[in-house]
Amino acid sequence: MKRLSTFIILFLFAISCFADISIRQTFLKWELGYAKTASELPSKWIPALVPGAVQLDIAKAEKYEPYYYAEHWKDYSWMEDQFYTYRTSFPKPELNSGERLVFVSKGIDYQFQIFLNGKEILSQEGMFTPVSLDLTDQLKPENELKILVFPAPKIYATPIDRSQASHSVKPAVSYGWDWHPRLIPLGIWDETYLEKRPASFIEDFHVNYTLNQDLSKAEIKLELSGQNLNGLPFIWTLKDENGNEVLKSEGKTELSFANPQLWWTHDQGKSYRYTSTIQLLDASGKIIQTSESKIGFRRIRLVMNQGAWENFNGFPQTRSVPPAQLEINGRKIFCKGTNWVNPEIFPGIISRERYNDLLSLAKEANFNILRVWGGGIVNKESFFELCDEKGILVWQEFPLACNNYSDDAHYLSILKQESTSIINRVKKHPSLAFWCGGNELFNAWSGMTDQSLALRLLNSQCLELDPKTPFIPTSPLMGMGHGNYVFRDLETKEEVFSNMARAHFTTYTEFGMPSPASVEVLKTIIPKEELWPPKPGASWESHHAYKAWVGNTWLCQDIIEDYFGVSTSLEELVANGQLMQCEGYKCIYEEARRQKPYCSMATNWCYQEPWPTAANNSLISYPTILKPAYYAVKNACRPILASAKFSKFKWTEGETFFADLWMLSDLPTDIPGGKVKIKLVAGTSELALLSWDYNPMKANVNQAGPTSRCKLPAWSTDRFKVVLEVEGHPEYNSEYTFAYQPHSVERKRTTPAMNQ
Numbered sequence: 215m216k217r218l219s220t221f222i223i224l225f226l227f228a229i230s231c232f233a234d235i236s237i238r239q240t241f242l243k244w245e246l247g248y249a250k251t252a253s254e255l256p257s258k259w260i261p262a263l264v265p266g267a268v269q270l271d272i273a274k275a276e277k278y279e280p281y282y283y284a285e286h287w288k289d290y291s292w293m294e295d296q297f298y299t300y301r302t303s304f305p306k307p308e309l310n311s312g313e314r315l316v317f318v319s320k321g322i323d324y325q326f327q328i329f330l331n332g333k334e335i336l337s338q339e340g341m342f343t344p345v346s347l348d349l350t351d352q353l354k355p356e357n358e359l360k361i362l363v364f365p366a367p368k369i370y371a372t373p374i375d376r377s378q379a380s381h382s383v384k385p386a387v388s389y390g391w392d393w394h395p396r397l398i399p400l401g402i403w404d405e406t407y408l409e410k411r412p413a414s415f416i417e418d419f420h421v422n423y424t425l426n427q428d429l430s431k432a433e434i435k436l437e438l439s440g441q442n443l444n445g446l447p448f449i450w451t452l453k454d455e456n457g458n459e460v461l462k463s464e465g466k467t468e469l470s471f472a473n474p475q476l477w478w479t480h481d482q483g484k485s486y487r488y489t490s491t492i493q494l495l496d497a498s499g500k501i502i503q504t505s506e507s508k509i510g511f512r513r514i515r516l517v518m519n520q521g522a523w524e525n526f527n528g529f530p531q532t533r534s535v536p537p538a539q540l541e542i543n544g545r546k547i548f549c550k551g552t553n554w555v556n557p558e559i560f561p562g563i564i565s566r567e568r569y570n571d572l573l574s575l576a577k578e579a580n581f582n583i584l585r586v587w588g589g590g591i592v593n594k595e596s597f598f599e600l601c602d603e604k605g606i607l608v609w610q611e612f613p614l615a616c617n618n619y620s621d622d623a624h625y626l627s628i629l630k631q632e633s634t635s636i637i638n639r640v641k642k643h644p645s646l647a648f649w650c651g652g653n654e655l656f657n658a659w660s661g662m663t664d665q666s667l668a669l670r671l672l673n674s675q676c677l678e679l680d681p682k683t684p685f686i687p688t689s690p691l692m693g694m695g696h697g698n699y700v701f702r703d704l705e706t707k708e709e710v711f712s713n714m715a716r717a718h719f720t721t722y723t724e725f726g727m728p729s730p731a732s733v734e735v736l737k738t739i740i741p742k743e744e745l746w747p748p749k750p751g752a753s754w755e756s757h758h759a760y761k762a763w764v765g766n767t768w769l770c771q772d773i774i775e776d777y778f779g780v781s782t783s784l785e786e787l788v789a790n791g792q793l794m795q796c797e798g799y800k801c802i803y804e805e806a807r808r809q810k811p812y813c814s815m816a817t818n819w820c821y822q823e824p825w826p827t828a829a830n831n832s833l834i835s836y837p838t839i840l841k842p843a844y845y846a847v848k849n850a851c852r853p854i855l856a857s858a859k860f861s862k863f864k865w866t867e868g869e870t871f872f873a874d875l876w877m878l879s880d881l882p883t884d885i886p887g888g889k890v891k892i893k894l895v896a897g898t899s900e901l902a903l904l905s906w907d908y909n910p911m912k913a914n915v916n917q918a919g920p921t922s923r924c925k926l927p928a929w930s931t932d933r934f935k936v937v938l939e940v941e942g943h944p945e946y947n948s949e950y951t952f953a954y955q956p957h958s959v960e961r962k963r964t965t966p967a968m969n970q
Contacts, residue, residue: 239318240408242302242359246271246401252297252362259301265321267560268298268363268401281559282825282836284741285756287395294398298363304408306353312413314441315353319345320594321404323562324384325364331357339367339628340383341403342592342613343635346417349408366398376589380617381625383632387556387589387615392762393823393830394559403562404594412502414442419492419505420642423471424682425513429543432471432511436463438492446494452509453489460488476543477510477644479582480605481853482882486510487602487644510602510644515541516684519720520811522693535693536686538720539814540583540607540647548810548880548914549607550803550851551583552576552821552833553724556590559824566596571838572822573600579833579844580851583607585689585723585817588652589615592636601645608645609817611689612636612672614652618661619668626671633675641680648684649676654696655688662688695719699726699819699831701798701863702773704765710798711862714805721815722806726831728768729795729843730759730788735835739826746784748828757828768829777864777953778932779963789965791829793933793951796846797863799833800950803850804857807878810916818847849948854879854911856890856938856948858922864953865934871926873936875919877908877946885911889941892922896934896954901927930959 244264247256260275262268269290272278279286307315317328323341327334330352336345349357367382374396379386390396417440423432436450452461452471461471475486487508494503516537523534540549557572558564576584584601586593588611601608612633619625640646651669655662662669669687676685690696695717702709710727730736736745740753748769750760759769766772774781774791781787799818806816819831826836833844849855859874875890887910894901903922911917934954940946955961 238410240304240307240410242304242406242408244300244302244402246298246300248272248293248296248298250296252364254297256299262300262401263562264300264402264406265404265562266401267323267399267403267562268296269293269397269399270560270563271401281395281397283739284744284753287397287756290397294366294400296365298400300361300363300402301358303356303358306355306357307408307410309350309410314348314350314411314413314415316409316411317345317347317349317359318409319402319404319406321402322361322363322406323400323403324367324382327362329360329362340632340635342383342632344404361402363400366400376615377617381620381622383613383625383628385556385590385613385615386617388559391589392768393555393758393820393827393832395756395825397559399560399562401562403560414440414446414494414496414502416440416443416448416492416494416503416505418638419507420638421490421509423511425474425511429476429513430473432474434461434469434471436467436492438467443494446496447499448495449493451491453491455486455488457489471511474511477512477602478542478605479547479607480577481580481582481880482542482545482547485603485605485644507642508599508602509642512644513543514607514647514683516648516686517541517546519693519814522720522812533692535720536691538691538694539811542607545882546811546814546914547582548807549583549721549815549817550807550880551581551585551607551815551817552579552847553817553819554584554586554590555820555822556824557822557837561591561594564594566594566600568837569593569597569600572834573597573604573606575834575838575840575844576606576821577604579848580853581606583609583647583815583817584821585609586611587615587820588613588650592640595639598640598643598645602643606645607647608640608643609647609650610640611650611652614655614668616654616657616660619652619655619666621667626667629668630671630675633672634679637675637679641683646683648686649680650685650689651687653689656691689723693720695722696724697726699724699728699763700767700770700773701727701794702776704767709863710801711860714802715859715861717805718809719813721813721817722802723815723817724819725802725816726819727795727798727802727843728770728829728831729791729841730769730829731827731835732792732839732841733785733788735826735839736784736788736828740828748784748787754828757826758830759828762829768827768831770829786963786965792842794863795831795841795843797951799843799847800850801860803847804876804878805859807880808857808859808876808916808918810914852945853881854885854946856940856946858892858936858938858948858950860936860950860952864955865926866954867926867928867956867958869926870923872921872923874921875906875938877911877917877919879911879916880914883913887911888943888946890919891939891941893937893939894924894926894934895937896929896931899927899929926954928956928958929954930956930962932961932963 244262245259246262281287325339328336368378369381376386376389388398420437422435822834857876936950938948
């Protein structure tokens, strides 16, 4: 395979990062064909949507049933082993003196060759390195452009699992996961077009800066790269959010900026962004290119968690837990967030609008960080732009997950190429919190170590290309928590309430609570004849209700019915399962916050899903259908709230009920004291317990309160609520629901109404 030149590898990041008003783009009409070999000609051609995926084009043309219904996804499996050809034609355009015609693609998945008028002009492996090819000198009056896309990369034919992706930089998730079917996207997945450019052109522009110790000054170094720039002047301006010019350079690449407004997460301050404008001039002083982008000034560090050094018992030891406390602009913050996965199986159809819907909901849920999991894609540019705008941090993993990635020279060369493209594109965003080598690599099922060449390479790449952004080799590291993922341990039967009470981690970077999807969602994916009762096999299993992870996950019907009895309807099963997901997630998020300052982060597994699962740990069902747990987590992540700690989920008549009261605060400011009241509610019955006068609270510091106790009376119900009310501040109130077993009266079964 021909190797890309440095020019190609490092090309075009600016196109995805800022708008250029001097260039002119032409979007092409494509068609698609496929064959079993690279040399075989397609037997027919069908319309192709670009960006998109070959599977979606074939499904539309051949009238396949939707892949998300029943088990129709299996009908698509043959498509991963074909060679695909995209083709389009265009006349030679009129070009002004010195203009160039360039073919641009921001992403082609995964290995491909490009031909112009039958001549190969590029061969590439890697979906994250953009393509930019100057066609000008090879144009004819009529031109044909073809892209040959190879089958999905596989290191071996069997076993048919994610390990097939262990020698490629293609995201492993599409090879099959416990919430993702085996559907491996191929094709043109990001914007692709022809572009007229001036002969002299800025391809990439970056505002490098270093903030001094007290954050009062930014030392700026401008970095430009492109074509035919030698000797040409430029003008760079920086404007505040009101459009006022605050800094200007005419040809100087190094300058100082006093008292910059800082970029903060939305819960800590203002996500302030400046407008950066670069203008390229010709020798006579005429503007030939103007490009704009948004930039934010902030300093992010990973520092040792408070108390982490105290874990040493003697010296020497090989290592302590690594730093996991995130500090932004000198302020340590508690990170509340979630694990972000692909919002679509086929990333080519992810739009800015789709990102915006999900990210707006993340902000509304009080999340200030997203862990972009290493099994999936590195998101499109609009994802990062929206995170910048909304003040949400991004923990960005490279596309490595749960495999032992090769030390092979070819793999490492592609990883270097792809990571160069990823780093140079993403590093410009203030939302970038830190880099991570990938997901669960220091585990028995992956087998990698800190001596693995792929991780040493990624560390060196980040150090060279983005030295001020932290890097960790994988998640979890020692001291971090992955799991648990079910309400009650499948072997020990220990509930999440006691599990979390004894847990001690610097961060809870993955934890899950499963629940079934809503009945409305289930009716759209499970055939009517299979819908009730659920059982292993067929559509329920294909949509991850059974045998997805361990045992009866993710439906966990046996656990649900242990607490509430055998379900008499799908509606009852769903309601009880979703209730348990709500209470389990509230337990973990609030307990993680109570463990501050040693604990510094809680991010559940997971936020959303790429197709509609029958049962999953997600807060949002595909595409953007909110589960009740979304609202439960939103409440648990409020900046300040009254909270209670419990020992278990199911209580019995006559037992001594007890709960530890807390006030939790992540606010950057102090708050005055107040009064909390706790009561129990069962149907129309209320039982007041105690009042607690909490003291004024310092910024970002919790306060522990008393333990409330009472003997549980006889209620004719199968559940009761614990209600915390803060006098004068109803926005701090909290509510919890628990299972209840009476002895002396009949236990009435109810279908819970989910709190929102």
